[in-house]
Amino acid sequence: MRIPVSRASTASCFIALTAVVCASFPSAGCGSKRAPAIATTIQVKGSDTMVNIAQAWAEEYKKVEPGVEVEVSGGGSGVGIAALEKGTIDIADASRNMKPDEIAQAKRNTGKEPKEFIVGYDALAVYVNKDNPLDEVTLDQLASVFAEGGTVARWSQLGVTIPGVSDNTIVRVSRQSSSGTYEFFREHVLNKRDFKLGSRDMNGSKEVVELVGNTKTAIGYSGMGYATPSVKMLRLARKAGEPAIAPTVEHALNKSYPLARSLQVYTLGEPEGAVKKYVEWMLSETGQKILQESGYVPIPHQN
Amino acid sequence: MTAHLPPPTHTPDRRPSRGALAVFGERVLENVIRLSGVSAIFFVLAIFFFVFREAAPVLVSDSFSLKEFLFSVAWYPTSDINVRYGILGLIVGTACVSGLAVLIAVPFSLGSAIFIAEFCGPRLREGLKVVIELLAAIPSVVWGFIGLTVMSRLIVAVTGAPVGVNVLNGGIILALMCVPIITSIAEDALKAVPDSYREAALALGATRWQTVHRVLVPAARTGLLAAVLLGVGRAVGETMAVLMATGHAVHIPSSVLDSVRTLTANIAAELGEASVNSEHYRVLFLTGVLLFLITFVINLTADLVVRGVRRER
Numbered sequence: 001m002r003i004p005v006s007r008a009s010t011a012s013c014f015i016a017l018t019a020v021v022c023a024s025f026p027s028a029g030c031g032s033k034r035a036p037a038i039a040t041t042i043q044v045k046g047s048d049t050m051v052n053i054a055q056a057w058a059e060e061y062k063k064v065e066p067g068v069e070v071e072v073s074g075g076g077s078g079v080g081i082a083a084l085e086k087g088t089i090d091i092a093d094a095s096r097n098m099k100p101d102e103i104a105q106a107k108r109n110t111g112k113e114p115k116e117f118i119v120g121y122d123a124l125a126v127y128v129n130k131d132n133p134l135d136e137v138t139l140d141q142l143a144s145v146f147a148e149g150g151t152v153a154r155w156s157q158l159g160v161t162i163p164g165v166s167d168n169t170i171v172r173v174s175r176q177s178s179s180g181t182y183e184f185f186r187e188h189v190l191n192k193r194d195f196k197l198g199s200r201d202m203n204g205s206k207e208v209v210e211l212v213g214n215t216k217t218a219i220g221y222s223g224m225g226y227a228t229p230s231v232k233m234l235r236l237a238r239k240a241g242e243p244a245i246a247p248t249v250e251h252a253l254n255k256s257y258p259l260a261r262s263l264q265v266y267t268l269g270e271p272e273g274a275v276k277k278y279v280e281w282m283l284s285e286t287g288q289k290i291l292q293e294s295g296y297v298p299i300p301h302q303n
Numbered sequence: 304m305t306a307h308l309p310p311p312t313h314t315p316d317r318r319p320s321r322g323a324l325a326v327f328g329e330r331v332l333e334n335v336i337r338l339s340g341v342s343a344i345f346f347v348l349a350i351f352f353f354v355f356r357e358a359a360p361v362l363v364s365d366s367f368s369l370k371e372f373l374f375s376v377a378w379y380p381t382s383d384i385n386v387r388y389g390i391l392g393l394i395v396g397t398a399c400v401s402g403l404a405v406l407i408a409v410p411f412s413l414g415s416a417i418f419i420a421e422f423c424g425p426r427l428r429e430g431l432k433v434v435i436e437l438l439a440a441i442p443s444v445v446w447g448f449i450g451l452t453v454m455s456r457l458i459v460a461v462t463g464a465p466v467g468v469n470v471l472n473g474g475i476i477l478a479l480m481c482v483p484i485i486t487s488i489a490e491d492a493l494k495a496v497p498d499s500y501r502e503a504a505l506a507l508g509a510t511r512w513q514t515v516h517r518v519l520v521p522a523a524r525t526g527l528l529a530a531v532l533l534g535v536g537r538a539v540g541e542t543m544a545v546l547m548a549t550g551h552a553v554h555i556p557s558s559v560l561d562s563v564r565t566l567t568a569n570i571a572a573e574l575g576e577a578s579v580n581s582e583h584y585r586v587l588f589l590t591g592v593l594l595f596l597i598t599f600v601i602n603l604t605a606d607l608v609v610r611g612v613r614r615e616r
Contacts, residue, residue, distance in 0.1 A: 078381075078576035085578060105578060171465050176551070177381045178576030192383040197376060197392065198554035200466060200562050203572065215465050 039067035040274040046080020046093035047180050048204045049122060049223040050263055053294045054093055057282055060290055064281065068274050074204065077180030084266055085109055090275050092266040095122065095180035095223075112269035119282050121297035123247035124184060124259035125224040125233040127212045134160045136235040136244035139189055139258060145170060145219065146199070147190040155217065165216050172199035173208050173220030181205065184261055185221050224252075225295025252297045263296065351595060358588035367582070372589070378553045380573065380583040388586045390593075392553045396470075396563035399556055400545055401538035403474030408481040408538075409531055415482075416489035416530075421515055432487075439483035443543040450476040450548030464560040468550035471559040476548045477541055481534040488533060492526020493519055525608050532605035540598050542567040566594050 044054055051074040058070035080092035081102050087110040098106075098114055106114050126142065128134055134155075141158060144150035152158060155168040162168060174195055175182040186192060202208045208222040213230030224247045227233055235244035238258050251257035271279050281287050288298040361367050367388065375389025415435070419428055454475060455467025462471075496519050504514040520527065550562025551572065564572075570587050577584040 075575055082576055082578055102578070165465075166463075167465065169465070176572050178573065183381075186383070194379050194382050194385065197378070198552050198562075200468075201551045201553075201564075201572075203551075211466065214459070214467075217465050 040069070042068060042070045042091065042275055042278055043089040044070060044072045044091045044093060044265075045075060045083050045089045047077040047095040047263070048074045048175075048206075049077075049095040049179075049181050049225075050093040051204070052225060053120070053263075053291050053296055056290050056294050057287060060286070061278060061281065064286075065274075065277070068278070070278065076176060076178035077183075078178035081266070084114060084268060087268060090267065091279070094264055094266060095261065096183050097264070098266060106268065110268055114266045114268060115270060116264050116266055117279055117283065118262045118264050118299065120263045120288070120291045120299060121252050122261055122263050123224040123249075123252040123257050123297065124181060124188075124221055124261060125227065125247040126236060126259075127209055127220050127222060127227070127231045127233060129162075129212055129216045129218060130230050130232050131164070131216050132160065132162055132232065134158060134234065135232075136237060138237045138240050138242075138244075140240065142189050142236075143191070143193070146172060146174070146185075146195055148194040148196050150196060162216050168217060171215050171218040172196065173211050173215075173218050174199035174201050175205075175208065175221075176201045176203055181222065184259075188259060189221075223296070227295070249292075249297045253300060260297075351592075354588055354591050354595060358585050358592050361582055361585035361589060364582065367586070372586070376553070376555060378569075380577070380586065386582070388583075390566065390569075390590060392555055393564055393566045393569050393590070395555050396549070396553075397539060397565040397567070399470050399559075399563060400473040400477060400549060400565055401535060403470060403559065404477035404481055404538045405531065405535055407474060407478035408485055408534055411478070412482045412485035412530075412534070413489055413527065416486045416493060416527075417515055417520075419486070420490045420493035421511070421519065435483045435486050438479070439487075441480075443480065443541060444547075446476050446480055447544040447547030450544060454548065458560075462560060466550055466560075466562060468548055469560050469562045470549065470556055473545045473549035473563070473565075474559070476544050477538045480541060480544060481537050484537055485530045485534040488530035489523075489527050492523040492530060495526065496522045525611050529605040529608045532601055532608065536598050536601040536605065539601065540567065540594070542571050546571050566590055570594075 044058070047054075051072065054072045058072050061068065061070055077092075077094040077096050080089070081094060081098055083089045084092035085102060085106040092114075098116070103114055106112070126137065132155075137158070141152065144152040145158075153170060155162055155170055175185075186195065200211065202211060202220075205222045205226050208220040209226045209228055209231055212218045212220045213228055224233060233247050235246045236258050237244040245251050245257045247257055247259070252260040265279065265282070267275060267279065270276075282291075283299070292298045362369065366386075372388055372390060373394075374391055375387065376392040377387040377389040378392060379385065379387045415431070419431055423431065450472050451468065454472050457467070458464055458469070458472055459467040464471075500518055500522055501514060504518045509517065545565045546568035549565060549568065551564050551568065552562035553564050553569075554561075556563050570590055573583070574587050577587055
């Protein structure tokens with residue numbers, strides 16, 4: 001008599017436990033099919049650079065399609081792509097391109113090939129505090145500030161003195177390694193070398209600009225849409241002696257600014273239904289106007 | 304004739320019979336309770352097993368060196384040219400932040416434990432205990448938020464440090480989180496000292512302070528040590544608050560005003576991006592195994608110390 005009772009209670013405990021686990025991870029598989037209280041939910045996740053615009057789109061889209069709810073979360077391009085590989089989201093935002101091994105992983109896991117849509121452009125701006133007298137910098141100088149083995153550690157080495165500060169050590173503000181911005185900066189400024197250890201690695205585009213705004217001796221990089229009155233965007237020169245270019249919409253579009261990049265969204269396979277309509281709407285005139293208002297660069301008209 | 308005999312269960316020396324359902328229900332309940340009791344052991348073992356299973360393959364991989372893992376500062380898990388997994392900077396970060404937290408928390412919490420247990424009146428005692436328990440109920444993300452906003456500005460204003468999120472900030476925030484734990488366990492330890500000790504000390508002409516200092520604290524020392532160790536365990540394992548308050552920079556800090564990154568914060572920040580079963584993912588789990596071992600050793604020590612107290616009496 002005892003043994004079957006014990007078994008039954010073990011089984012019921014296990015079922016209860018499974019239910020609890022499933023309830024607490026709605027995106028982890030067993031809960032992904034939602035009750036149709038709202039007709040459709042589109043899950044968007046990824047780039048912190050794009051969180052602002054992704055949220056602006058989601059808000060506006062509510063008015064266009066009241067039956068569709070768009071849920072947006074950040075975490076970094078890498079986080080979004082990792083979630084897309086597992087098939088737990090509908091759209092991944094990324095400020096970098098998916099790598100071949102990530103595409104292969106997504107295909108292995110879900111059997112579908114990720115499809116890329118360029119939804120806009122962004123200039124990656126280099127920020128300093130507004131009290132910093134520095135106005136322009138070359139990519140080589142930036143690399144010697146940020147890269148492993150780089151020799152520049154003090155502002156005096158760049159020829160500037162920051163007023164009202166005794167310690168002129170450069171406070172480097174960087175991003176966590178799941179960030180697409182981090183990888184873009186590493187590829188295009190550091191030439192794929194690694195970052196110097198000891199930089200403050202922030203978890204979002206906004207946090208970088210905030211810290212630079214609060215710290216007179218700081219330098220950091222972030223999307224140009226995040227500029228605030230307490231920071232200054234530096235003009236960048238590709239090489240010493242070449243003209244330094246300011247990060248503006250115009251310079252990002254004609255590619256004269258050295259750190260212009262595309263922003264993309266990925267879907268698993270050819271998008272269908274609500275997701276397809278949503279992506280098309282992002283690329284429409286309305287969607288692109290919202291993108292421009294959030295401080296990014298819209299796609300130039302094809303014709 | 305036999306049909307008229309009463310059934311055996313009605314004999315007066317037996318307990319009154321219960322329905323089969325009641326007996327059955329009791330058995331079920333008994334087993335559920337037994338299962339919940341045993342489940343703690345099961346869960347601890349299962350957690351260790353699964354964490355270790357995720358981490359294990361990297362230990363035998365050729366590109367991974369355990370020596371580099373433990374003794375190198377270079378943490379470049381996503382490098383394009385030279386991937387390196389050195390967590391010395393993270394270990395030192397955890398040690399600095401928790402060490403500072405314990406240094407700040409221990410005098411405060413032992414002081415308040417002694418005050419609550421020995422010096423204050425019963426009404427104030429009840430009030431203080433409620434407030435301290437309330438302190439323990441504040442979620443760690445709220446502490447992190449306080450560190451990120453209030454404390455970081457305060458530190459910049461007072462010390463002139465370039466960045467307010469650093470070892471000092473993390474240490475203060477963690478200290479505030481440890482104080483309720485250390486205080487309540489230390490107070491229990493002091494309360495557990497038999498009243499005859501106090502009476503004997505007072506009878507010998509000791510003042511109240513001498514009683515506390517020479518008699519009660521030595522008598523409760525193992526309990527107090529256990530309280531401190533549990534506080535350390537809390538400090539080492541805390542994630543959210545240190546993630547927000549320490550500035551997230553991988554290196555060995557040269558002062559308390561430097562930013563650091565801790566083992567826990569590193570796992571929280573990077574596990575989301577590491578693709579499943581990649582080397583980076585496994586190394587993060589290995590960091591988890593290390594953390595588990597650290598907190599396990601600390602809690603085990605605390606437990607053994609407490610058992611030591613019980614055996615002495």
